[in-house]
Amino acid sequence: MRLPIAIVMAIALAGAAAAHDFKAGDLVIDHPWSRTTPPVAKTGAGYVTITNNGTESDTLVGGSAEISGGFELHTSEIVDGVAKMRPLTEGVTIAPGETMTLEPGGTHIMLTGLKGPIRESEPFAGTLVFEQAGEVPIKFVVEGFGSRPEPEADAHEGLQQ
Template sequence: MNNLSRILALATLSAVVIAAPVRADEVKAGDLVISQAWSRATPSGAKVAGGYLTIENKGTAPDKLLSVSAEIAGKADLHEMTTENGVMKMRPLDKGLVIEPGKTVKFAPGGYHLMLQELKAPLKQGDKVPVTLEFERAGKIAVSLDVQGVGAQAPGGGGSMMMKKMPDHSGMKM
């Protein structure tokens, strides 16, 4: 291969690498790594949406997620959904949620989630919804929720309507 061919090959490879989509879905703050932040699109008129993400504590001390806020919502809370005797129950986590050292906590449909209430506008697929998480040690951390389709079960639109559908808060009124 002559020098011109090498330069063209390198230029082509560089262009492919540069053009590849970069996912900025990981936020690091202190010992915490927050990733896979997403939500579902909401129908017009919906006043509630759920937010989901993963929090990993890579440190040696616990940290506590105290609260969440979002400009698009009049009210935002941390919630947990559980099943007791076959009945799904949702409750706010008023005292926050401890993220133990070396542990990962996943916020997902049917479990821990961010509850965005009194929405000021619908969430549309493709949007990025800024939220602020407040931790006891790491402080305030800005994260963007990637809005997926209405029936999404995971970030990136994973899952399908054929799968068991978990509770969707987008149509709830509180």
């Protein structure tokens, strides 16, 4: 009798994990995630999709993560075949009715001063800070490297700052 209960619980928990989104006023923060890092890595990245269902713009201006000393918003672009990254010191604005996806190879969260490796299946807490919505606690799930399709270049490979 215990096995069927365990199976039902596993399915229920898997569905809850897959649908992990957070709400802050008119903002919907969908599937915050990160990738595994090598044991000696000092930086990692975070990704998320943010939808603004409101009538006013809001700007993601920063945040924090329990696994890192620093949290910055960056963008990557390919220039002459080389990935270049730069900080977004003004933040990322999400207009009313729009969705912004922070993803590999584009705009993303840069986690600096990692306190240890980011490990698959070990979620970690973080906070996103918005001009209007304020501080929003979230949880990043950790996926194995290569678990999502790669864009033309990863945000941290072949990088020049």
